[in-house]
Amino acid sequence: MPDWAGPVAHYVLHEGLPNTLRVGAIAIAGSAIVGIVLGTLLTIDFRPSRTVIRLYIEVFRGLPILVTVFLVFFGLPAISHTFEFNALNAASIALVLWGSAQVAEATRGAVQSIPREQHEAAAALGFGWTERHAYVILPQALRRLLPPFVSLLVNIIQNTTLAGVIGGLEILQAGERQSERLTSPPPIGVGHIHAFEIFAGVAALFFVISFPLTRLAAYLERRLV
Amino acid sequence: MPVALVPGGGHPAASLLPAGYDLWKFVSQYHDELLAGFENTLKISAIAIAGSYAIGIVLGAARAHRIPLVSQLAAVYVELIRNTPILVQIFVLFYGLPQFGILLDQFSVAWLAVMIWGGAFHTENFRAGFGAVSHNHHEAALALGFRPLSAFLNVTLPIGARIALPSSINTAISVVKNTALVYVIGYAELTTTALNISNLTLQTTEALTVLAIVYLTLVWSLSGAIRLLEARLALPRA
């Protein structure tokens, strides 16, 4: 490995990777919780709630995630200084908004695909609406949600790179800063550009994280659906 | 009159917006630049959508028919693109290629990156679509004397493409949304233009409002129009 690569790899893995994983974890957890709740509520035949949730879904699926990131990072503080988030948190929030919209839509589809008979049988056994959904409907729906959910996880991990666009120090941003440093003459850098090697390395890192998950999603698709 | 009682001096919702927010002034002052940016968004979207469909149909067919070598290379291409972030792909094209002497300007990298990304997803869409065409149809065509290529063009393609239509529409709309990402290489499409203006004039909320409205209108109308088309192009129920 060439001399310059060591410090670069160290910086990317020690400064960038933990932030990427943190943003990804918050985003997927938040998307799951908010999305499943919204998706289930979407199945209730009550026009006002359905309209609001439908609007939420269409807005955050329709906007490019980058624009949502900018809205959270630049737009929210303009409303009130309590809504000022740092780059990594703003990106996490934006990813939750987008991810939950995806999960909500998928949950609605999954819940509505559960046959009427399940609802009727549960009701006949004395389950109320909440218990019916919690113990009978959702467990079945969630099994169907698992493959697209794993795909969403892969998507979210890729999209953590958006935090770097607003300056958050995730993997890609770390690689960028090192690539910039290397173009300066020694002793700061090496005086040459090694952008291809660095970004190919960053791509390889994401591939190593994502590929097993993609395979898992395909496997679950075959086994569970 | 209740106007004076509400902080912000007017409509209750106005208190949510920052002082001095003036969307109309922003748009009227910068409508030339914003329109030019929007045109650029449409330009690279159109090129990227057309190109990615072409890639998807050709490579999807190769994958579905398991054409040796092409099928494996296509599989590698698909997995590479789907498992790496599109931002990294953009950076490799713009900052990495010059090391090999390939110097592309921002416009070229903009449509090329999004096209390559879309092409990978379309390849999967059409592989599934063509693969879903019943083998019987294909064999019947061959039995009737069609050469393999003709059989593909006249039988598998029309049917398979319609099966792949819904997923390919989603990919095409994603391609349009991903054009915003070329902000990072400074190509003057809509997002870059709006944010550059807001950096100069500090009218960030107005710029973001414009972006939200334009993208939602664009994406929703495209979705709507194409869903209509989908209803008409759908395969008749057998």
Place this chain on the structure above:
Amino acid sequence: MKKLIVALAGAAFVAALASTLGAARPAAPTASNLPPLPADVKSRNRFIIGVKCDVPPFGYIDVQGKNQGFDVEIGRMFARYAFGRAQRVTFVCAPTAAREPLITSGRVDLVISTFTYTADRATRIDFSEPYYNATGRLLVKNSGAVQKLADIRGHNVATTSGSVYDRWMKNCYSTTNVITADTFTNAKLAFDQGRADAVMFDDAVLLPIAAADPNSKIADDTFLAAPYGIGMRKGWTEMKAWVDSRLELMRKKDQFYPILKANVPPRFLTSFAKNILRPNQTFQYAAPNAPSVDTVCQ
């Protein structure tokens, strides 16, 4: 009655004499009479300062991934003055175009990021007193299409988006194709890759680059001699008073010289030492009512 008038006159005379004597010798600045740190920064117990992350020798990331540079060291010195420890500062990367938004949105307390004072910028933010006297230069290829300032007409010149050079070229050289990049590295890259025939930026940044690159050199022309200032929110008089007083203190104690020495190659030290604040060396911004420096064509 006469005695009273004489006594009062004498007292008045003595008082006037004492006050003029007092004014002739200003009190030496001590910790007790230097302006205090604004309360909101004090309560946070750290500074948040925007700096350049890719522009040696002013602000860059070193091999260990730490912020270094002339501007960065001033930031650390401020942390020492404010909180007693150089670590009590968080640095945020502030590329050219992001400097004003970072200030106005309140995400940073100060911007020490090769920030040239212009009358235009001063309408939106406040600047401290000047701390570095920069001059614009052109980095060109040894035998390229652009060899001097006049050559930039009809050619491509790279610089950072929103910089004084960006605006100056757009105002004064309409036939020049200004290639703007979001960061200095990208502007330099455009030059390296042949997209631009020259880079226009500050002397202290370009000279070391030319020194290390056998294929490029600095054109002789100098222009846009304008000092850097430290940027902050408009109307934050407390902070301005604090910053100006500490800059003055650092000047008196000649503390800028060792910072410069640690950050520039030795061969450039003597020439750049003319650009910093020293006990016998100061410089000023252009008069407030003079036209903005990026609108004055050469």
